[in-house]
Amino acid sequence: MKAPRGTVDILPEEAVKWQYVETKMKDICNRYHFDEIRTPLFEHTEVFQRGVGDSTDIVQKEMYTFEDRGGRSLTLRPEGTASVVRSFVQHKMHGNASQPVKLYYFAPMFRYERPQKGRMRQLNQFGVEVLGSSDPAADAEVIDLAMSCYKELGLKSLKLVINSLGDSESRESHRQALVDHFTPYKDELCGDCQTRLEQNPLRVLDCKTDKDHPAMENAPSILDHLNAYSEGYFEKVKSYLTLMGIDFEVDANLVRGLDYYNHTAFEIMSEADGFGAITTLAGGGRYNGLTEELGGPATPGIGFGMGIERLLMALEAENIDIPADNDLDCFLIAVGDEADKASVKLIHDLRRNGIQIDRDYQERKMKAQFKAADRYRAKYVLILGENEMDKQLVNVKEMETGNQEEVPLEQAVAYLQDKLSGGNSNA
Structure with missing residues (x-):
C-alpha cells in the first residue's frame, strides 16, 4: 500500500518545518490584522465553475469532481478564493460592522495534473483575501504581506512581477484587440487556445504550448488599452509599493490563470540557483465582480495563494535552516x-x-x-x-x-x- 500518486506523507521531521513557517505566517497575519477562516474540503461544483471560470485549465482539466449519493455534483477544493468568497456571501459578512473583511487560511487543495517536484495533486496553500475595499492601498498591503512572509523567513532571491488587467471597459477593449490579432493565426494555435480565443482571449497569452509562436511577440498589451481610471489605479499601486521599498517589475504578459482577476495581478518568483524551471512561489490579484458571480452584492476583493511546498523548496535552495527545537524537556x-x-x-x-x-x-x-x-x-x-x-x-x-x-x-x-x-x- 502506498500513498496515491501526486500525494506525499509529511513525516514528523518535516512537519516541524511546516509548523515553523505556519506559525511565522500566522504571526504576520496577526500584525496585519487578518483573521483565520476555515472552509470545507469540498464545495458544490458550481462554486468553482462560476467562481474560477469555465475557460480555465483548473475547471476544464484538473478538478476532482464526483456525485454524492443524492446525485449532487461536488468538487474537492482546487483553490481557496472561490470557497472564501462563497462563505463571505453565505454568512453575509458584507454586513459586518468592521470593513473590509480581512481573512487568511491554510488549506489543502486538489488538482489533477502531472506530478512534479513542488507541484502535487494534493498541494497545501496559505492564502489571504481582503473583501470590501477598492482602495489601491489594499492591493499594496496584500503584496507587502506576501513579501513579508518570504523575507522574514530569510529568502533573498525574490522577484515581484506585477501587471494591471484593467477594469471591465479596459478588458473589453483589450479583448477585442486580442481577437483581431490572433484570429488570422487561429489554425496555427493549439486546440486549447482556439477555444480560449472565443471564451477568454486573455488566456491565450498564458499558454505554455504556444508561448514561442511568433504572434505572441507582438500581441496587443493590456497596458496600451487601460482607460484613465485603470491607469491611475495601477500608478497608485506602484507608488505605494515604492513607498514601502518593495522592488517590482511590470510584465504586460502576466495574466494569471483564473478568469476572475481584474486590475492588479502579481506573482512572486524565486531566482535562487537550483530552484527549478517553475519559479513561481505565489500569485494573486484583484477580483472585483467575483462576489456577484457567487450570488452576493457587489464587493471588491483582492488576495493571493502561496504554496507551502514551494516555499520550503525555496528555503532549501537558499540553504536556509529552519529552527526546529526538538529537544525534550x-x-x-x-x-x-x-x-x-x-x-x-x-x-x-x-x-x-x-x-x-x-x-x-x-x-x-x-x-x-x-x-x-x-x-x-x-x-x-x-x-x-x-x-x-x-x-x-x-x-x-x-x-x-x-x-x-x-x-x-x-x-x-x-x-x-x-x-x-x-x-x-x-x-
Whole structure:
C-alpha cells in the first residue's frame, strides 16, 4: 500500500518545518490584522465553475469532481478564493460592522495534473483575501504581506512581477484587440487556445504550448488599452509599493490563470540557483465582480495563494535552516513497581503545569532508557527507583552538565519550572 500518486506523507521531521513557517505566517497575519477562516474540503461544483471560470485549465482539466449519493455534483477544493468568497456571501459578512473583511487560511487543495517536484495533486496553500475595499492601498498591503512572509523567513532571491488587467471597459477593449490579432493565426494555435480565443482571449497569452509562436511577440498589451481610471489605479499601486521599498517589475504578459482577476495581478518568483524551471512561489490579484458571480452584492476583493511546498523548496535552495527545537524537556526513568506507579502521577502533574516530558513504554533496562533520553535530547532525566521512593524523592540529572540533585517529589514541579525558565534555585 502506498500513498496515491501526486500525494506525499509529511513525516514528523518535516512537519516541524511546516509548523515553523505556519506559525511565522500566522504571526504576520496577526500584525496585519487578518483573521483565520476555515472552509470545507469540498464545495458544490458550481462554486468553482462560476467562481474560477469555465475557460480555465483548473475547471476544464484538473478538478476532482464526483456525485454524492443524492446525485449532487461536488468538487474537492482546487483553490481557496472561490470557497472564501462563497462563505463571505453565505454568512453575509458584507454586513459586518468592521470593513473590509480581512481573512487568511491554510488549506489543502486538489488538482489533477502531472506530478512534479513542488507541484502535487494534493498541494497545501496559505492564502489571504481582503473583501470590501477598492482602495489601491489594499492591493499594496496584500503584496507587502506576501513579501513579508518570504523575507522574514530569510529568502533573498525574490522577484515581484506585477501587471494591471484593467477594469471591465479596459478588458473589453483589450479583448477585442486580442481577437483581431490572433484570429488570422487561429489554425496555427493549439486546440486549447482556439477555444480560449472565443471564451477568454486573455488566456491565450498564458499558454505554455504556444508561448514561442511568433504572434505572441507582438500581441496587443493590456497596458496600451487601460482607460484613465485603470491607469491611475495601477500608478497608485506602484507608488505605494515604492513607498514601502518593495522592488517590482511590470510584465504586460502576466495574466494569471483564473478568469476572475481584474486590475492588479502579481506573482512572486524565486531566482535562487537550483530552484527549478517553475519559479513561481505565489500569485494573486484583484477580483472585483467575483462576489456577484457567487450570488452576493457587489464587493471588491483582492488576495493571493502561496504554496507551502514551494516555499520550503525555496528555503532549501537558499540553504536556509529552519529552527526546529526538538529537544525534550524531561525524560523519566522508573525502576520497580512502586516507582512506576508514582511516575504516572508525577508525569501527569508536570504536563498539567506546562512541562514537556516523556517516558519509556517498552520495559527496557535503565541503560537503554538513558540512551532513549539521549536520542530525544532531553534536557533533564528524572530517576525514580527504590531508594528514591523510600525517601519520597526524585533524582534530577541535568544532561548537559551531568549535575544531579535530589528533589522532594512534592517540589518537583516547581523545581523543574524554575530550572527550565532559566532559574538556579535549589530544592
